[in-house]
Amino acid sequence: MPHAITKSHSSEAVAFHKFNIPDTLDPGHVTVKFLATPINPLDMLVLADRYPVKPAHHISGNGVLGYDGVGQVTGVADDDVSGLAPGDIVVPNRFGLGTWRTHAALPASALQKLSEAPKDMAFAAILRITVAPAYCLVEDMAPLRPGDWIVVNAGTSAVAQMVTQFAALRGVRVAHVVRDRPAAELAAVKNALLGLGAGLVLTESELETGDGLAQLQALSVALALDSVFGKAGRALVKALAPGGTYVQLGFLAGPGAQLALDAADLFARNLTMKAFRGTAQLGLRSPAQQRELCDWFVRLFNRGDLKLPPLGLERVDWHVDDAGAAERSAKAAVETARAGALGQRKQVLAFKH
The missing domain is CATH 3.40.50.720 (NAD(P)-binding Rossmann-like Domain)
Known part of the structure; x- marks a missing residue:
């Protein structure tokens, strides 16, 4: 059964939920299984209700956390879904999507297909909030x-x-x-x-x-x-x-x-x-230009011209078939990020399907 990390509107505490994906998709929607998602400083602001963009998706009234990540399309609605097909690797193209969950039914318009799969999905998981802003800082400022x-x-x-x-x-x-x-x-x-x-x-x-x-x-x-x-x-x-x-x-x-x-x-x-606001700076580029940029980042990574930050990532396994272990590891990772100790690395939740 799919599960997710959420927060209520009135508390900074996180909750772990089991939920169901609908059997029938709304028009223009796809189902996705998430492969990896980071815990960013931005997520800590969301938890503290200090970030203006709120979670767009809810489970039992709680907002689903996670604003960056990478997933794989597993199903599509019968109608046109902007060229997405099962097996495609996708990343969010907007904030608030709720990536701290194993599976989701999402509008195809909220996702961006990568033309080439990265050698390590952790790289795709940090494209929008880490890699793209770094590029804009060097290129635009x-x-x-x-x-x-x-x-x-x-x-x-x-x-x-x-x-x-x-x-x-x-x-x-x-x-x-x-x-x-x-x-x-x-x-x-x-x-x-x-x-x-x-x-x-x-x-x-x-x-x-x-x-x-x-x-x-x-x-x-x-x-x-x-x-x-x-x-x-x-x-x-x-x-x-x-x-x-x-x-x-x-x-x-x-x-x-x-x-x-x-x-x-x-x-x-x-x-x-x-x-500098990364989303605003990236938004100065057209959707087509943003797609080209992300595809270029992946090509640079796959040929070794870009590397994952050697001091920047710590992987935390989220075992999809063991909800109890997943809850313990995910909640512990969130609390580690919230503490912000000296030398703490960016954590990436790696979904083990």
Whole structure:
């Protein structure tokens, strides 16, 4: 029997539900079995009722969680379903679809077919909320040229690791700023990021009180990507070269954090300040262009030009034929993500059908 992770409108607690898929599909619908789905920071905002896009599908009055993932079409309605057929690999093309479930009956219009299956379904599971935003950050935020540098904080995040890979395709180097941690763990983090192609790895303390800022200012830092805000964001602003661009894409420092600016930032240094929303940026492209992009990402991955983030993923098995074990592992994964401990990797729920 299919099962899902949901939340009520009045609580941040998650619930585990068993449910049935209808025997007869509505016109324009397909049935899907999900193969993998990530637990993203965005999902934690949904759980806390701090995200504007609410779950679109409900079971017993509870919203089905999960906004990214990959599935396989298992059945189609009798009428036209936009070219989808059983066996097709699909990803969501909108938020709120509810991917934290084993199976679903969904409008075909809410799904995007991948023309080529990825070698690892975990890559397809992070296409919309990790891979595509990283590409847009490199491609859209500043006119980058070979030899330029990007500096990014939250440097072990999956997005930051994908930014490094897309930047490398353009001859652009990336400096990662990571949180301070024990020496052995820090050495492993630095080695992993440098092995992925990072040009420089600094800790927050090296940037704020050591010679890290001087190292960055000696480079041509054209773009700063800030997932933290506050004091950490200010350090990135100071690292930018004249004419550089600062992009805010997260608030890990908390909702009360503030970013200090002075007149020299805007006038003498001529910095550009931007905010980034991945869905809005991707939405500037037509549906056809979005399909082409995702297919291109998969081709790059399959031929080895893109890699899964080595510091970014931890697989959690969801055994479809064992609801009890599935409930325990899925709920534990959600609580791990909610805790947000230092070094916590992005978890991907892997459905074992």
